[in-house]
Amino acid sequence: MEQQLLTVPEVMTVLRLGRCTVYDLIRSGRLESIKVGRSRRVPAAAIDAFVCQLREEAA
Template sequence: MTEELLTVPEVMGWLKVGRTTVYDLIRTHRLPSLTIGRSRRIPADGLRDFLAARLQYEEAA
């Protein structure tokens, strides 16, 4: 398995949003995540899928 896992601060940097926004995306299941111990991780593919879906939505609007 070569799945890259990102931290919340890394996702914050990629999306240029705050911590609350990232956790809101996770809480509403728009951004997949998993918990390892007490740490939250976001699969890089999940972030790419989220961005692709947002881009398709924006183009359709």
């Protein structure tokens, strides 16, 4: 089963971005996230949507 929710360090690895950049994207609303207890998680689909958004902006 594929992971549905990723941690910030996992998102950093997938997108090859730094910690501050990932949190800035979350804060700005460009990257969807949810809070589970005290932890922040990013749905896998949100990463795909973010990449699609970047591709549209570049076109």
